[in-house]
Amino acid sequence: MNHTAYVFDAYGTLFDVHAAVRRHAGEIGPDGQVLSEIWRAKQLEYSWVLTLMGSYRDFWELTERALDFAFARVPSVDPALRQKLLDAYWKLDCFPEVPGMLASLKASGARIAILSNGSPAMLEAAVRSAALDKVVDEIFSVDAVKRFKTDPQVYDLVTTAWRLYPQSVSFQSSNRWDIAGARQFGFRTVWINRFSQPDEYQDHAPDLILPSLQGLVA
Structure with missing residues (x-):
């Protein structure tokens, strides 16, 4: 057809979706890939759970929350990089x-x-x-x-x-x-x-x- x-x-x-972390790989260090994978996984998980609950939040808010969770799971990465990573996600x-x-x-x-x-x-x-x-x-x-x-x-x-x-x-x-x-x-x-x-x-x-x-x- x-x-x-x-x-x-x-x-x-x-x-x-991994370009944001890759762009700052030098500052992030060897655990960048793990951080990026957790960030993406939680971003999606939050969207599914909210929909199942009949609730909703802007996807950008979920993206921020997911990154915060990723920082908590990967303590080797400096959370001071948070804003740089979020800014990179827009581009x-x-x-x-x-x-x-x-x-x-x-x-x-x-x-x-x-x-x-x-x-x-x-x-x-x-x-x-x-x-x-x-x-x-x-x-x-x-x-x-x-x-x-x-x-x-x-x-x-x-x-x-x-x-x-x-x-x-x-x-x-x-x-x-x-x-x-x-x-x-x-x-x-x-x-x-x-x-x-x-x-x-x-x-x-x-x-x-x-x-x-x-x-x-x-």
């Missing part, structure tokens, strides 16, 4: 193939959107920093429904706004749980398995698995 609507998860799919590097791939899809006539847990301010800053604002048609943030992925209301933001059937949307994410949620909703799903992770959620299989966004075709 030829798709004319391509929707991308942001963090981990377009933007490298995460995008993965190398992202600008060219999105530009190619855009040139083919496809509509391009981001659908993310990120707050509107976070996403707008990341898109501008990566110079993707000319190719992204719309940014959908969960803030509009005050629920995090994988709540169906999140994926419905796209189909409602663009007046599309779910199967008309090609959804790309590096997060396997996100792919499972999108598949359950009815999107055509492409799992961007950047780090050769084992497959899971076998009953919600992606339509396609790629090691990067390279290979997407309109």
Whole structure:
């Protein structure tokens, strides 16, 4: 099926969530990778738990809380670096193939959107920093429904706004749980398995698995 609507998860799919820590690796020391992994894991955990509880907090607040927890778990890293890391998170590097791939899809006539847990301010800053604002048609943030992925209301933001059937949307994410949620909703799903992770959620299989966004075709 030829798709004319391509929707991308942001963090981990377009933007490298570990870039903030890597940018200050010299000051952080040898435990930087551990700190970054805990930071990301807790950021996501907080979003899932809040949604299950029927509660909501801005994703930036969760990002701050998760970093504080990571500092507590990794005492070898100086917590005085907190503000530097938070500032860096607003300008995460995008993965190398992202600008060219999105530009190619855009040139083919496809509509391009981001659908993310990120707050509107976070996403707008990341898109501008990566110079993707000319190719992204719309940014959908969960803030509009005050629920995090994988709540169906999140994926419905796209189909409602663009007046599309779910199967008309090609959804790309590096997060396997996100792919499972999108598949359950009815999107055509492409799992961007950047780090050769084992497959899971076998009953919600992606339509396609790629090691990067390279290979997407309109």
